[in-house]
Amino acid sequence: MNKQFVIGLLTPALDGYYFGTIVKGLSNFANKEDIKVVVVNANSHFNETYALDYVDLWVVVMNTISDHYHDQIKQKGKPVIGINTNLKTDYAILIDNEALIIKAVEHLKDHGHKKIGYVGTKKYRDGMERLEAFEKYNQESNTFQFFDTFTNNIPMIAKEIAESEDSINGLICGTDFIAAELINELKNYQIMVPEDIAVMSFDDIPVAQSNLHSLSTVHIKFDDIGRYIVEAFLHYTEHQSFPSDSIYLDAYPVFRSSCGCEWEDETVGLTNPIETIDHLSELISRNFILGQRIQFYNTEELLQLNWLNQTPIRKGLLGLKDNGTFKTNMFETFDVVQEKQTKQTFYGNIHSQAFPPKELLFNHSFMGDENTILVIPIVQEDHYFGMFGFVGTDDIMTQLMPLHTTYQLATYFAAGYLRANITERMNNYSQQLEMVSDIIYDGIWEYTNTNKEIVCRGGIVQHFGERTNYANIDFERIVNIIHPKDREFFIASLALDRRITKQINLEVRVITNNNQLMWIQIVGQFIYVDGKLTKAVGSVKDITNRKKADAKINELAFYDTLTGLANRISFEEQLAKEIEIAKDNDQSIALILCDLDRFKVINDSYGHKVGDHILKTVAARVKPLLAENQFFARFGGDEFVVIMPHINDNQEAYQLASDIVQVINQPIYDEHRHYQISTSVGISIYPENSKATDMLVSADIAMYSAKAEGRNRIHIFNDQIKHHNASQIKLEEQLRHAVEDELSLHFQPIYYVDSEEIYGVEALLRWNSKEFGKVSPRDFIPLAEETGLIVSIGEWVIYEAIRVMKKWQRKYDVPIKMFINLSSRQVNHPNFSRELKRIFDITDIDPRRISFEITESMMIDNFEQGKLILGELIDMGVKLSLDDFGTGYSSLSSLRHLPFQILKIDKSFIDDLSAVDANVAILKAIIEMAHSLNLSVVAEGIERQEQYDLVASLGVDFIQGYYTNPPLPEDKIEKIFQEKTPTKTE
Structure with a gap:
């Protein structure tokens, strides 16, 4: 079964000798097998999952992910390979730490060093195993001392060693990075290596090989990790299990100056010009300048992504949170020399578990020659904005220390994005305050106990017959202005508790002087002293437009605008x-x-x-x-x-x-x-x-x-429909998993009508379900169409048919045609043509040997769209057959506008024929007109001698049916090929 495979790598860092080598090694070896790679820069405190929908194998480096994240991966039923992790995995790539620790300790003791300490951490698998082996080996001599880099930094550990009463004269460090930094710190206490303390470490990174430190260390072939991952995965795909034993990386001690050995200079270190200290300085400078610049961008400038032109990143994806999904853009950058703006295209809103989209991973126009996408979350403090998906590994350094250079780009973006959002919200709030201050009042009113009248000021006064923006109005007149249906509510709202200050906020309708309806909002405060109203003040606002808008919103919310x-x-x-x-x-x-x-x-x-x-x-x-x-x-x-x-x-x-x-x-x-x-x-x-x-x-x-x-x-x-629906749901559930191991192809030969030679075979899908047994295509094909599963199933059918065809070509050298049925859902899928081109490219099959069968109903549904799709198929070189002719409403006059080469007359039409039937004349006319349009004719469903004789006499070109052969499995078709070798060509 052919499939598009994807490996997911979860790693806490992307660059550096260890992490960068794993990333680049996996990318390179996977590329040789046409496997795509999704690298996720994850950490154990972050639970957002990526690519879970389609990744076929997960590789976890160290304790990168939480138990919750790990459980989600396992729930998908996908295998997991562990590298230096404490998590439970299906297969592991290991280091024989116990044997290496023994060699290191024995070597130091051979130099006369008896009091040996261990510097490292037990927070990852290798660290734990090295520490446990060190403890076990030193139990008898009771010389063990452990300095934990997880709880103390290196300067503190150096100070502790210098002040220790045990006179430590040997150290084993968990990594070369620890050893290199520790040697520098010990110099501050006049402790020299190896004269005072001998040092051995692990990894043999380039810094260990430099004259500055010349570390005695354990060389570990990290370069092999990528190859081992791919080999284990290929074994799994073939056998549905990993090799019985986990694999151990090749590793051996290298003795240099830090342990007291004589060491001659050799060609080591940072040999690649692009990975020199100068380049490291430039890289740090680049990221620092970008980080400074980004902090002054607004949101629009940030999202233009032109700042990425300063980096080696040329293609990728940006997904920003948008109501539970991620609004995703594809982008392409250009180096600064070209002076082009970053090009962006909206891809769609997708969930994180589908990021990056699988179809883009296998899209050559998007990926180019790359096979890897780096997924980096965009996180700043507690704010999670989305993620980047960078195409390729050009920004990853493998010889340098893990500087997280690519990760820094996402971090700088997150910080700038957060700052820009806050700044823009503040600016918007300031503008809103200014607008509110301009429009908040249409009028203000005041009542005092002295004149017993309400004084109203503002433009709203003129709506009630006044010529100026000022009026004295008594309470009775105000009541008369209120709409009759709102008066009772208005008066009841003013039934105040006279012992306390009272606030009101009313919305009522009023009648203006020109008899128009107006909605107003009355806001105010009533002040009482000794139970008497002494003063009341407030505002009045015209809210008619708001009420109309509310009514419109209500209409839009509850009514369909079209009908x-x-x-x-x-x-x-x-x-x-x-x-x-x-x-x-x-x-x-x-x-x-x-x-x-x-x-x-x-x-x-x-x-x-x-x-x-x-x-x-x-x-x-x-x-x-x-x-x-x-x-x-x-x-x-x-x-x-x-x-x-x-x-x-x-x-x-x-x-x-x-x-x-x-x-x-x-x-x-x-x-x-x-x-x-x-x-x-x-x-x-x-x-x-x-x-x-x-x-x-x-x-x-x-x-x-x-x-x-x-x-x-x-x-x-009713119950019958209910039970049938439940059965269909169960059938659909099983069908979703059938493509893995329950689907197969049978093949029915198509013969030349005037000989026993085979022209081609039609690939017919069969489903042998573990739960339902053999399921008829009449039951599961419509279900696959309805649910959309036909797209992935159809893709598998094309792959499998081509695989079988190539096998027959190698084994029997048979120049037959392969007829493959297409569904409307499959053909109308936006990626169909692109995916088909890719299949032809990677299988190296001659498209002219493929004939796709299109049904009449597919053409009836959308004639113009059908013409367009058929034209694309013809441009690829494939043949096209119109299947089931006679069951729908196609006419030969419409067929002359379509690029078919073969017409297949449906079995139901053949079944109705007899030598005296009027249908014979119709069939003869169809065959003659088809030939006039240069169409070859296949008669399907030929089951009896008299049917064969009749269609042969009418001039069909090919026959297909149980009269010659039923649909047969692959091995039985091969027996026919051993007896008959087709020689005719079209």
Whole structure:
């Protein structure tokens, strides 16, 4: 089985001799096997998961991830390889630390050093094993002393060693980095290496080989890790298990000056010019300058990503959090010499577990010659903004210390992004305050106990007959201005507790002097002294526009703008109310769900204007059929729903549904066209066959049952439909896993009509389920189409058919054609053509040997789109066959506009033929017209001698059917090839 494989690597760092070598080594060896790699710069405190949806193997370096993260990986059922980790994994790449520690200690003792200490940490697997081995080996001599780099830094440890009373004269360091820094720190206490203390360490990184330190160390072949990962994975894919024993890296001691050995200079260290100290300085300088510059960018400048032009990164992805998903852009940068702006393209909103998108990993135009994407979270303090996906490993240094250079880019971006967001929010808040101060008052009012009148100032006064912005108004006049329906509320709101200060905030309608309705907001405070109102002040504001906007928002929220019907939100509220009423009164409710058949085809073919016209027409036709108490809503898309309260029996609901179907089925006219549309209806009844909580689900299941039976039908939900749906769900669940080991291909030969020579074979999909046994294609192919699984299954079929074809080509040298069926979902997938080109490239197959079979219905659904797709296939060089001709509505006149080379006449058409049947004349005409269009003709379903004789006499070119061979598995077809070698070519 051919498959696109992806390995995921979880590592705490990307660069450096250890981590960088693992990243680059895995990338290089995986590339040789056409395996893609996703490297995630993770840490144990961060639980966001990436690429879980599709990664085939995970590799965990050290204790990079939390137990929670590890559990999520295992829940996906994917194997895990561990490198230097304490996590439980399926396979491990190890170092024989105990044997190496023994060699190191014995070597120091050979130099006369008896009091030996260990400097390192036990927070990762190698560190723990080295420490345990060191403790075990030194138990008898009781000379053990451990200095923990996790709790103390190197300067503190150097001080502790210098002040120790044990006179330590030998040290084993967990890594070369520790040893190099410790040697420098010990010099501050006049402790020299190796004269006072001998030192050995692990890793043999370039710094260990320099004249400055000349470390005696253990050389470990980290370069082999990438190869071992790929080899173990290939073994797993073939055997579904790893090799029985974990593998140990090759390692051996190298004795130099730090242990007291004589050491001659050799060509070691940073030999590559790009990995010199000068380059290191430039790298640090580059990141520092970028970090400083980014802190002064605004959000727009940051998101333009032009600052990446200063780095070796040329392609990648940026995903920023957006309501639970990540808004993802593809980008391409250009070096500063070209002076081009970074190019960006919006990819879509995706979940982190699908980041980076698998289809981009296998997209050559995006990845180029690279096979690796580096995923780096964009995190600043407690703020998680999203992630980068950098293509390639050019920014990773393998000979230098782990400086996290690539990780720094994401960190600088996160810091700049956080700062820009805060700055822009502050600026927006400042602007809002200025605007509010300008518009907050349309008027202010004041009442004092001295004049017993309300003084009002502001432009709002003129709406009530005053010529200036100032007026004295008594309370009775104010009450008369208030809209009659709001007066009682207004007066009740002023029924104050006279012992305390009272605040009011009212919204009421008033009548202006020109008899217009105005909404106003009255805000104020009433002040009482000894139970008497002494003063009241406040503001008044015209909120008419806001109220109109609220009304419009309410309309948009609860009503469908196209049809004017209630929308889904209104429907759900109304259904809840009706169910409560039905419960209280022991009544029944019917829910009628209508879904227009093939509406998408019309909408896509003729445009949304036509689609909108049809939806409005359907709404207008159904409305008059409904009683006043029946609720009608557009549920969404091309679905409509009716709630029928307190029905007497199911027949009432069925009758209304029949009336609805009848009016929808009438032709719909639009300008010079008319459209014939039907609807499938599902009905659920409460409480007879649906619970209150799943009425909609039941109606939906019944509706899909009606569609599955042929559309334009009415189904009432019942136990039979329920059980069938449950069976379909279970079948779908099993089908999702079938592609791994339960699907296979059978092959049916297609013969030349005038000989026993094979022209080609048709690949036919079979499913032998562990749970259901042999499942008929008539059952699982429509299910795969409906669920979208046909896309991945179809991809597997193409791969597998080509694999078999190449095998036959090598083994038998047979120049046959391979006929492969395509589905509409598969062909209409946006990546189909691109993926097909890639398959042809990597399999090195001649596309002219492939004939794709397209059904009539696929062409009917969208004729113009079909022409476009067929043209792309022809450009690749493949042959095209029109399958099942005679079962649909294709006409030979339309076929002349399509690039088919072969016409396959369906078995059902052949079955109806007899020597005296009028269909014979029709078939003869079809064959002759097909030949006039330069189409070869295949007669499918030939089962008997008389059928063969008839179609042969009518002039078909090829035959296929049980008369010659049934569909056969791969090994049985090969037996036929051993007997017959096709020699004819087209």
